Amino acid sequence: xxxxxxxxxxxxxxxxxxxxxxxxxxxxxxxxxxxxxxxxxxxxxxxxxxxxxxxxxxxxxxxxxxxxxxxxxxxxxxxxxxxxxxxxxxxxxxxxxxxxxxxxxxxxxxxxxxxxxxxxxxxxxxxxxxxxxxxxxxxxxxxxxxxxxxxxxxxxxxxxxxxxxxxxxxxxxxxxxxxxxxxx
Numbered sequence: 001x002x003x004x005x006x007x008x009x010x011x012x013x014x015x016x017x018x019x020x021x022x023x024x025x026x027x028x029x030x031x032x033x034x035x036x037x038x039x040x041x042x043x044x045x046x047x048x049x050x051x052x053x054x055x056x057x058x059x060x061x062x063x064x065x066x067x068x069x070x071x072x073x074x075x076x077x078x079x080x081x082x083x084x085x086x087x088x089x090x091x092x093x094x095x096x097x098x099x100x101x102x103x104x105x106x107x108x109x110x111x112x113x114x115x116x117x118x119x120x121x122x123x124x125x126x127x128x129x130x131x132x133x134x135x136x137x138x139x140x141x142x143x144x145x146x147x148x149x150x151x152x153x154x155x156x157x158x159x160x161x162x163x164x165x166x167x168x169x170x171x172x173x174x175x176x177x178x179x180x181x182x183x184x
Contacts (some may be wrong), residue, residue: 039103074108080128092166121184
């Protein structure tokens, strides 16, 4: 199975053939529209140019991240210093969320990655060398043994799930994330 990076590279290579224009031309078109939100760019490309969702998502991502080339890779920094083993869990979570969250905005910060729609609905943080914490905004949802109250973990989310293995990214976890995304 290809990694998300390999999939993006393949799509970028096929972009001119599949959409009729190279990436640079699409970036110029978006710039004239003065769109600054991922979901709005995707919607514009799909509606006005009949681009499939996958390519519209890719173009929007490239447009919004083109000015960040000189910024440090915050995700790479988070998963260094002994936390490299958590990166596959992070990538599996992002892949799972992207499967249902067309308007997902991934916003890396210094210590965590914020996941946003209209507002933040979740965050992913490599908290220890063996554990990743997933913060989820599910206000009004009762805590369980697995879906803990966030407490002092992070004031920007209501709940936390501790993840040590990608096998823990199961249907229950995806349901919680979908609910949070739908209410964001």
